[in-house]
Amino acid sequence: MKTSPYPLRSKRKTRILINPQGLPLSPEKLRELSGLEVTDEKAMEIIHSIQLLCKILYQISNSRKNGYIESETDNPNQDYLQNLAA
Numbered sequence: 001m002k003t004s005p006y007p008l009r010s011k012r013k014t015r016i017l018i019n020p021q022g023l024p025l026s027p028e029k030l031r032e033l034s035g036l037e038v039t040d041e042k043a044m045e046i047i048h049s050i051q052l053l054c055k056i057l058y059q060i061s062n063s064r065k066n067g068y069i070e071s072e073t074d075n076p077n078q079d080y081l082q083n084l085a086a
Contacts, residue, residue: 025050 027043030036038046
């Protein structure tokens, strides 16, 4: 069995390394981390998109943990998710 050259980290340690104060992502921090030169308005759009993606992935993750993946017709939150994406 091949092992990874990178040691496994706990989720807590990773979170501490990335964001030790637990502050929300700001346009300034986004520019610092990504190296992008974007306006505050565009940075806020990017941050909103990241948050939306996280919410969607979290919902999918929870659905898979329960052994059930909802179809569009079974999901009562489908309209809510579509409104978030808009």
